[in-house]
Amino acid sequence: DAGVIQSPRHEVTEMGQEVTLRCKPISGHDYLFWYRQTMMRGLELLIYFNNNVPIDDSGMPEDRFSAKMPNASFSTLKIQPSEPRDSAVYFCASSGDPQGSEAFFGQGTRLTVV
Amino acid sequence: AQTVTQSQPEMSVQEAETVTLSCTYDTSESDYYLFWYKQPPSRQMILVIRQEAYKQQNATENRFSVNFQKAAKSFSLKISDSQLGDAAMYFCAHSGAGSYQLTFGKGTKLSVIP
Numbered sequence: 585d586a587g588v589i590q591s592p593r594h595e596v597t598e599m600g601q602e603v604t605l606r607c608k609p610i611s612g613h614d615y616l617f618w619y620r621q622t623m624m625r626g627l628e629l630l631i632y633f634n635n636n637v638p639i640d641d642s643g644m645p646e647d648r649f650s651a652k653m654p655n656a657s658f659s660t661l662k663i664q665p666s667e668p669r670d671s672a673v674y675f676c677a678s679s680g681d682p683q684g685s686e687a688f689f690g691q692g693t694r695l696t697v698v
Numbered sequence: 699a700q701t702v703t704q705s706q707p708e709m710s711v712q713e714a715e716t717v718t719l720s721c722t723y724d725t726s727e728s729d730y731y732l733f734w735y736k737q738p739p740s741r742q743m744i745l746v747i748r749q750e751a752y753k754q755q756n757a758t759e760n761r762f763s764v765n766f767q768k769a770a771k772s773f774s775l776k777i778s779d780s781q782l783g784d785a786a787m788y789f790c791a792h793s794g795a796g797s798y799q800l801t802f803g804k805g806t807k808l809s810v811i812p
Contacts, residue, residue, distance in 0.1 A: 615798050627789065627802040640799065673741065679798060686733070687800060689743035 590676050590690035597697055602664040605693045607676030608657055615679040617687060618651055618661050622672045630674075633659065666697045700725045700792050704803035711780045712811050718765075719775045719806050721790030729795035732766065732773045737787040737805070746788070749773065751795075777808075785810045 589608040597603050609616045617632040631641040636653045644651070648667070653659040663670055673694050677687040701724045711717035723732070734746040749757045749766050756764050761781075765774045777784055790803040 617799065619800075626804045627800075629799050629801075632799055634798075675743065677743070686745045686748060687798075688745075689735075692741045694741075 588676055588678050588688050588690035590674075590693050592693060593691060595693060595695045597666055597695070599667055599697055600665045601697075602662065603666045603670075603695060603697075605661040605674050605676075605695070607659045607661070607690060609659070609676070609678030610680065610688055611657065613678035613680035613688075615687075616653060616659050617675075617677040617679070618659070619675040619677065619689075620672045621675060621692070627675070630661070663695075666695075668697045671695055671697050700727075700730075700794065700801045702790050702792050702801050702803040704790055704806050706806045707804070708807045708809070710809040710811055711777070711784075713780055713782060715780055716776060716778045717780055717808065719777075719788050719790075719808065721773045721775070721803055723771050723773060723790070723792050725771070725792060725794065727794045727797075731793045731795065732764075733791040733793070733800070734762070734764070734773075734775045735789045735791060735802075736784075737789065738783075738785070743789075747775065780810050782810050782812065784808060 591606045618630040621627045630643045631651045633653045651661045673692045675692045677689045679687045703722045730751045732749045736744045736746050747759045747762050761778045763776045787805045789805045791800040793800050
């Protein structure tokens with residue numbers, strides 16, 4: 585398996601524009617997570633899905649953020665409109681072990697909003 | 699709510715020597731998992747070692763071992779025979795059994811001196 589695949593690796597956009605980050609989890613994994621990493625706040629969980637259903641989105645900062653998982657092999661995180669304070673590295677991770685085992689991370693998308 | 703604290707923002711170690719990274723956590727759960735993740739400059743989050751809270755035996759993976767003190771809520775990582783490739787950010791993380799989401803510490807930046 586190629587691991588968790590995220591695209592793009594880098595994204596630079598202007599304030600006010602819509603940004604869509606993409607994630608392909610490891611095949612067979614039932615759980616998918618979106619994390620955000622910043623210098624100030626470290627790694628924070630934004631939202632996670634189980635069997636394509638959003639379970640906990642309490643970490644989503646505000647209504648400008650939305651996430652979908654239309655099928656078991658694809659998820660998106662959308663920011664609309666984007667703001668400079670959204671600049672961060674966004675990680676997608678997946679897990680297949682229901683006993684709270686290892687989460688496998690993608691390489692992250694570095695988002696810069698100017 | 700769970701919290702994870704890493705009190706050492708930066709550490710350094712001489713190549714071939716041993717270093718210990720500290721981590722404390724707070725949780726109300728009786729069953730949980732603890733992890734150490736490594737993040738090299740490539741940004742990839744890599745699992746180093748995992749500990750199940752119900753196991754009294756400390757986990758070991760080659761040069762990496764943990765000192766898990768459940769009563770003290772302490773989970774330190776020891777790296778023996780440090781190598782240049784060990785230089786990275788190290789994150790301590792907690793996951794409640796059945797919750798599947800990770801709570802991370804702020805990280806410790808480890809430098810390895812040749």
